[in-house]
Amino acid sequence: MGKEVIMLEHLNPTPQKPSRVVVLGAYGFVGGTCARRLVARGVPVLPLDKDDIDLMASGAAEQLQTRLAPDDAILVVSARAPCKDAGMMVDNIRIMHAVCTALERSSVNHVVYFSSDAVYSDAPVPLTEESRTEPGSMHGTMHLARELMLKATVKAPLAVVRSTLIYGGRRSCCSAKARSGAITC
Numbered sequence: 474m475g476k477e478v479i480m481l482e483h484l485n486p487t488p489q490k491p492s493r494v495v496v497l498g499a500y501g502f503v504g505g506t507c508a509r510r511l512v513a514r515g516v517p518v519l520p521l522d523k524d525d526i527d528l529m530a531s532g533a534a535e536q537l538q539t540r541l542a543p544d545d546a547i548l549v550v551s552a553r554a555p556c557k558d559a560g561m562m563v564d565n566i567r568i569m570h571a572v573c574t575a576l577e578r579s580s581v582n583h584v585v586y587f588s589s590d591a592v593y594s595d596a597p598v599p600l601t602e603e604s605r606t607e608p609g610s611m612h613g614t615m616h617l618a619r620e621l622m623l624k625a626t627v628k629a630p631l632a633v634v635r636s637t638l639i640y641g642g643r644r645s646c647c648s649a650k651a652r653s654g655a656i657t658c
């Protein structure tokens with residue numbers, strides 16, 4: 474019999490809204506959509522993007538750590554994607570290193586990492602939670618490395634979401650308007 478795969482384990486007997494969700498990459502398409510939907514459901518959101526904290530810069534982990542609270546959930550979407558070359562790979566590992574360093578020094582309630590199905594090989598068979606991770610691209614390798622970094626670091630419950638191709642024509646509300654102070658996410 475194979476190893477048991479847990480897709481998602483709910484730790485609360487009844488659904489509870491998080492006290493606050495810190496969204497890293499909040500002004501991008503995916504992060505902005507998540508931030509908007511959380512706000513619409515009455516969840517406080519701290520939207521952060523590279524204009525707030527440059528996660529590739531020296532001192533980024535300390536800056537992020539000061540913004541995290543013990544009751545926070547953190548959604549990690551921030552990435553240079555799609556990852557196409559070694560330079561982008563290094564940048565993405567540097568981003569996740571800052572996140573992991575901040576999480577090692579802070580206590581949070583939950584961590585959700587927005588990954589990619591590129592961590593699997595391109596094969597003509599359906600994917601399941603038991604499919605082997607065998608990335609065939611820099612992008613998939615980057616996401617798998619970042620997943621492993623989080624798994625080795627995070628003390629809180631960790632959920633990894635491996636999405637497939639995403640399409641959408643609407644930009645996030647958390648873009649130039651949010652940066653200018655015209656709206657708050």
